[in-house]
Amino acid sequence: MKIKTKIAALTGIVSALLICSAVQASEYEITQEHKTFKQNGEKVERLQVKVGDTVAFRNGDRFFHNIYSLSDTKNFDLGSYRKGTARSVTFDKVGLAEIECAIHPEMYMEVEVIR
Amino acid sequence: MKCLKNMRGSGRMVLTALGCAALVVLSANAKVDNDPYLRPEMVPAPADNAPNEARVELGKALFFDPRLSGSKWISCATCHNPALGWSDGLPKGIGEGMKELGRATPTILNTAYNKLQMWDGRFRSLEEQALGPIQANVEMHKDMKALIAELKKISGYSEMFEKAYPGEGVSEKTLAKAIASFERTVVSTESAFDRWRMGDDHAVADEVKRGFSLFEGKANCSRCHQGFNFVDDGFHNIGLKGNTDQGRFAKVPVKVLKGAFKTPTLRDIELTAPYMHNGAYKTLEEVVDHYSRGGDMKEGLDPNIEALNLSKQEKSDLVAFMKSLTGKPMDITVPHLPN
Ligand SMILES: [Cu+2]
Numbered sequence: 001m002k003i004k005t006k007i008a009a010l011t012g013i014v015s016a017l018l019i020c021s022a023v024q025a026s027e028y029e030i031t032q033e034h035k036t037f038k039q040n041g042e043k044v045e046r047l048q049v050k051v052g053d054t055v056a057f058r059n060g061d062r063f064f065h066n067i068y069s070l071s072d073t074k075n076f077d078l079g080s081y082r083k084g085t086a087r088s089v090t091f092d093k094v095g096l097a098e099i100e101c102a103i104h105p106e107m108y109m110e111v112e113v114i115r
Numbered sequence: 116m117k118c119l120k121n122m123r124g125s126g127r128m129v130l131t132a133l134g135c136a137a138l139v140v141l142s143a144n145a146k147v148d149n150d151p152y153l154r155p156e157m158v159p160a161p162a163d164n165a166p167n168e169a170r171v172e173l174g175k176a177l178f179f180d181p182r183l184s185g186s187k188w189i190s191c192a193t194c195h196n197p198a199l200g201w202s203d204g205l206p207k208g209i210g211e212g213m214k215e216l217g218r219a220t221p222t223i224l225n226t227a228y229n230k231l232q233m234w235d236g237r238f239r240s241l242e243e244q245a246l247g248p249i250q251a252n253v254e255m256h257k258d259m260k261a262l263i264a265e266l267k268k269i270s271g272y273s274e275m276f277e278k279a280y281p282g283e284g285v286s287e288k289t290l291a292k293a294i295a296s297f298e299r300t301v302v303s304t305e306s307a308f309d310r311w312r313m314g315d316d317h318a319v320a321d322e323v324k325r326g327f328s329l330f331e332g333k334a335n336c337s338r339c340h341q342g343f344n345f346v347d348d349g350f351h352n353i354g355l356k357g358n359t360d361q362g363r364f365a366k367v368p369v370k371v372l373k374g375a376f377k378t379p380t381l382r383d384i385e386l387t388a389p390y391m392h393n394g395a396y397k398t399l400e401e402v403v404d405h406y407s408r409g410g411d412m413k414e415g416l417d418p419n420i421e422a423l424n425l426s427k428q429e430k431s432d433l434v435a436f437m438k439s440l441t442g443k444p445m446d447i448t449v450p451h452l453p454n
Pocket of ligand 1: 035064065101102103104107
């Protein structure tokens, strides 16, 4: 009995947390197709997000990509990953992040992080 | 118009009437026009340096002129020799004082289409690149100021510069622009593979066709060697044995770039042995063996590379395909240098 209530309470808290984060932060998906960053099938040069938002980078090409940024706003290296898979970054600071692919330097976009 | 823009072949700006006629026929075929495996007629050039005959002629003279070097015996063509597929046939280049350079001399064929120049992509344009080797101590070892002063004293050159770049003078900038203009005429010519793509089924043997299927399919080559120039303008560590050169990593410090080099063109590949940035392989057979076993150094290996375990037949098919990429010989004439 006791255990059950605990679990119920825990589930409550967890779902509350999930809902909270869903309200506050958004998730975006950027795909890589033909060595181009795209959002909903359109080439994207700059994406505006709010502090706390997450961007998933999904590889739509039959070869690997390696998305990274060396900018102060967000310094990250997602490593190399294959077609169909995605890796995410959460932007936690206001500013401009220059996003590139290490393997294909012609791939470039910016993420503008605002309050 | 199209014919005038075309610079297929040896740097001649105007094609013969026959060439024009052939191109018109070609353009009428939409399928051929859109084929990513055929070289686009237009050679890209910056807006402030559109090639013309005077610019190409000046650039060609400079390219072949050893007076551009400190020793006065090394020209661009010493290392980028048209008789050796615009390379030097050596595992690594040899420069000033017969000293060996750190890397192999790449061909300059189709460099006009490159997004970045050099094995590590450190230069953006051919204009930027051209000034590098002249001043590099290990290559041509020449002081730029002194060179410009010397060129100004050669009256033939003053005239050529004036014709090519009216009012711009003899300068570092016009020197680089002229050399780049010449390099933009060094582009791949029609190969048996191209004739096959254009519809001539008998242009290549069956082994070539099988090799091409492998190249695009099972052997995964086209994950990196893409389109008519067989490049992805990208950088990869293909796991060469004993390599200690950091390559692209020195420029962009991201883990995957340790030991990564720019994907080279496969056009005229038969003519430019030995292969790789360090001249590791003497033959195309050795190169295919390398890929078949999935490279040697597993540390930092590009994830696109995996062991292929190709059969003997598959290996020779791949080599046959690569040999079908050799274009018709360019009829390049050696310039008379101005005095
Ligand atoms: Cu990429």
